[in-house]
Amino acid sequence: MMRKPENRLRAGAHASSVGAALLLAACLGIEVAHAQAIMRTPTINLPSRTPTISPNVAARAMNVDRGPRVTTVPHITARMAPNPVLPYAHYSPNLYPACSAPYRDADGECLGQPNGGGGGSGKSVKKSAGKGRGNNTPATVDTRSFANEFVAEIDSALSPPEADELARRHGLTRISSENFPLIGATVGLFRIVDGRPYETVRREFAADGSVRSLQPNFRYLLQDQKPAVPTEGDPAQYALSKLRLPQAHTLAHGTNVTIAVIDSGIDARHPELANSIADNFDALGSGEGAHVHGTGIAGAIVAHAKLMGSAPEARIIAIRAFGGTTGSAESSSYIILRSLNYAAEHGAQIVNMSFAGPKDAVIERAIAATAARGLVLIAAAGNAGAKSPPLYPAANPNVIAVSATDQQDRLFTASNRGNYIALAAPGVDIFLPAPDGKYQMTSGTSFSAAYVSGVAALLLERNYALKPEALRMTLAKSARDLGSPGRDDLYGDGEVDAFAAVTAVPAGNTTPVASVAGTTKREDAEKRREDPGVRAIEQPSLSSADDKPTVSQADRPAAR
Numbered sequence: 210m211m212r213k214p215e216n217r218l219r220a221g222a223h224a225s226s227v228g229a230a231l232l233l234a235a236c237l238g239i240e241v242a243h244a245q246a247i248m249r250t251p252t253i254n255l256p257s258r259t260p261t262i263s264p265n266v267a268a269r270a271m272n273v274d275r276g277p278r279v280t281t282v283p284h285i286t287a288r289m290a291p292n293p294v295l296p297y298a299h300y301s302p303n304l305y306p307a308c309s310a311p312y313r314d315a316d317g318e319c320l321g322q323p324n325g326g327g328g329g330s331g332k333s334v335k336k337s338a339g340k341g342r343g344n345n346t347p348a349t350v351d352t353r354s355f356a357n358e359f360v361a362e363i364d365s366a367l368s369p370p371e372a373d374e375l376a377r378r379h380g381l382t383r384i385s386s387e388n389f390p391l392i393g394a395t396v397g398l399f400r401i402v403d404g405r406p407y408e409t410v411r412r413e414f415a416a417d418g419s420v421r422s423l424q425p426n427f428r429y430l431l432q433d434q435k436p437a438v439p440t441e442g443d444p445a446q447y448a449l450s451k452l453r454l455p456q457a458h459t460l461a462h463g464t465n466v467t468i469a470v471i472d473s474g475i476d477a478r479h480p481e482l483a484n485s486i487a488d489n490f491d492a493l494g495s496g497e498g499a500h501v502h503g504t505g506i507a508g509a510i511v512a513h514a515k516l517m518g519s520a521p522e523a524r525i526i527a528i529r530a531f532g533g534t535t536g537s538a539e540s541s542s543y544i545i546l547r548s549l550n551y552a553a554e555h556g557a558q559i560v561n562m563s564f565a566g567p568k569d570a571v572i573e574r575a576i577a578a579t580a581a582r583g584l585v586l587i588a589a590a591g592n593a594g595a596k597s598p599p600l601y602p603a604a605n606p607n608v609i610a611v612s613a614t615d616q617q618d619r620l621f622t623a624s625n626r627g628n629y630i631a632l633a634a635p636g637v638d639i640f641l642p643a644p645d646g647k648y649q650m651t652s653g654t655s656f657s658a659a660y661v662s663g664v665a666a667l668l669l670e671r672n673y674a675l676k677p678e679a680l681r682m683t684l685a686k687s688a689r690d691l692g693s694p695g696r697d698d699l700y701g702d703g704e705v706d707a708f709a710a711v712t713a714v715p716a717g718n719t720t721p722v723a724s725v726a727g728t729t730k731r732e733d734a735e736k737r738r739e740d741p742g743v744r745a746i747e748q749p750s751l752s753s754a755d756d757k758p759t760v761s762q763a764d765r766p767a768a769r
Contacts, residue, residue: 353567354425357401358384359414360542360571362421365395372397379414380405385543391550391578396571398426398543422570427542429566431473431502431531432589432655446516447616448635448660454519457707463511463520463666465673468559469552470507470659471545473500473531473538481512481642487524488555492547493532493540499644500538503527505651506563508642509659510666516640516648519663519707522670526557531564542569549575553582558669560584561662562608563655565591565600565625573605580607585669585677587611587662589654591625604629609665609681613637613657614704618691624654626698631681632688633700634660664707672717687713 359381363372365388376383376399386397401410415423449455467487476499477486485507507525512518530548531538549572552560560579565588566572580586590612591600603610603625610629613621613636620626621637636657643649661684668680675683687710688703696702 352428354427355541357407358426359399359411359423360396360426361399361414361423362394362396364419364421367395367419375417375419379410379417381410381414389546389550391553392574394421396543396546424542424570427566427569429531429540429545429564431538431564432592432653446640448639449517451635451704452519452660452664453706453708454517457664457667457711460711461667461670463523463663464670465524466520466559466666466669467524467526467557468510468520468561468662468666469526469528469557470503470510470561471528471530471548471552472506472563473503474498474529475503475507475525475527476642476644477527479504479508479642479644479646480514481508481516483514485511485513485523485525486527488526490526490551491529492544492551493529495529495532497529497532500531501643501649502531502538502655503529504644505641505649506561506655506659509639509656510561510663512642516642519660520666523663523666526552526555528552540564542571545572546575549579553579553584557584559662559665560586561659562586562588562602563658565589565603568601568604572602576602576605576607580677583677585609585665585680587658587665589658590630592623592653593625594623595626597625599627599629600625609661609684610701611654611658611661612700613652613654614691614700618704620699621652621654628698630698630701632661632684632702633657633691633704661705664705664710667707667711668714671711671714674717675714683710683713
């Protein structure tokens with residue numbers, strides 16, 4: 210009977226002690242709310258927010274869908290996902306990096322990289338800049354360019370020792386420098402060796418009177434979707450029927466047309482490429498062996514054994530500009546400049562560029578000079594997906610940008626889009642040669658561009674005097690429309706139709722505009738170069754963009 214009052218007394222005493230403790234805490238200035246937060250911490254469920262700030266998880270999810278749709282994350286509010294750079298998760302990690310809209314300039318280029326620390330703070334580079342405690346190390350690494358390297362146009366009167374002295378004055382070492390007739394300039398590659406901050410050296414070096422222009426040594430990546438795994442076998446090449454190449458080959462094979470392939474190493478001994486490599490130039494000076502990407506690109510153009518390329522009788526200038534033993538071989542501004550200069554100086558009529566990178570002043574200058582010489586420039590649109598800013602050189606107005614389609618004429622999911630896309634061509638599950646006599650099945654806008662380079666060679670064989678703009682117009686007006694009616698940002702003017710394009714070009718000048726001396730071709734090449742059944746017709750006029758070239762069966766040669 211006495212227990213209930215005792216319990217009441219004990220409860221009252223306990224309450225009084227708690228109240229006294231709280232009163233004492235208030236008097237001593239202790240933050241009661243903070244203490245409560247610590248006590249409640251175990252009940253907070255933090256892991257549920259992790260997926261909204263983990264690019265790795267989202268990146269894996271994005272690669273599941275291989276159709277034309279673009280997967281997005283719906284209904285994410287600012288409170289649920291505080292990281293402003295989450296869209297970066299939509300990009301394949303082995304491709305040219307992207308950034309969110311607030312961090313792009315007028316040309317769509319990234320001004321800064323997202324915070325890659327993985328801490329989930331959601332702070333951007335701009336917001337966190339200058340908050341370090343005496344640490345000059347940048348918060349992020351700019352993956353668009355090679356660290357601590359500059360490409361500089363210098364005074365052409367400087368001798369190599371004087372150029373070395375110029376470099377030493379600014380804490381640099383001269384890696385290489387040479388005169389480039391293509392752009393009429395002496396350009397060097399320099400590297401910081403004294404450990405000073407990049408921006409400090411850049412400002413001081415640019416202010417030197419012997420330096421005409423200065424920029425980073427930008428990074429370029431080959432545009433295959435992923436490192437290709439060579440496989441054996443001989444599946445059907447659906448691209449041949451899509452492009453109507455068998456019909457086009459009754460009219461032209463690309464004979465005596467020279468295509469410079471700026472890529473990784475090419476296996477010239479592969480049976481598919483036998484006697485098709487007219488010249489080799491190693492812009493890297495590396496001496497590396499053949500690479501799966503470059504060999505595949507050459508095969509898409511000139512394969513002629515078990516497979517068939519789009520221009521099996523064309524000549525290839527194999528320019529090694531991308532180094533590395535994996536599918537992600539890379540190059541730089543300086544090496545791409547060397548490659549374009551070599552192509553222009555050694556008789557190329559078409560330049561295939563199945564790679565992508567940022568907008569680059571020195572490469573833009575080189576491309577303008579190459580186009581002014583009358584070369585046809587064709588590039589992969591890029592594999593960075595629907596949200597990517599324009600990639601270069603494809604986005605340059607002098608270049609024919611090619612996106613990729615699959616066997617059902619759907620756009621390759623990873624293909625770039627934009628108003629700079631000119632044409633589309635097959636680029637998904639393409640069967641091509643690989644080094645050491647092997648074969649590969651691979652995907653990417655790289656191979657779409659290569660097919661179009663070969664079709665361009667067919668047109669030049671048909672009429673060697675065809676100008677680049679006339680050639681581009683012919684490809685556009687003869688293309689098979691895909692997607693929404695008319696030109697669009699996915700397929701450009703449509704998928705290339707090789708037969709319609711070749712028959713739209715009146716047979717004309719049969720003398721090559723440029724050629725590479727000492728080229729060896731297969732024995733039947735000379736027989737195919739001139740056909741008595743080809744009727745000579747005037748070259749189409751460029752005076753009106755509305756005059757679509759007519760496809761005439763009368764232009765077809767007599768049966769072979």
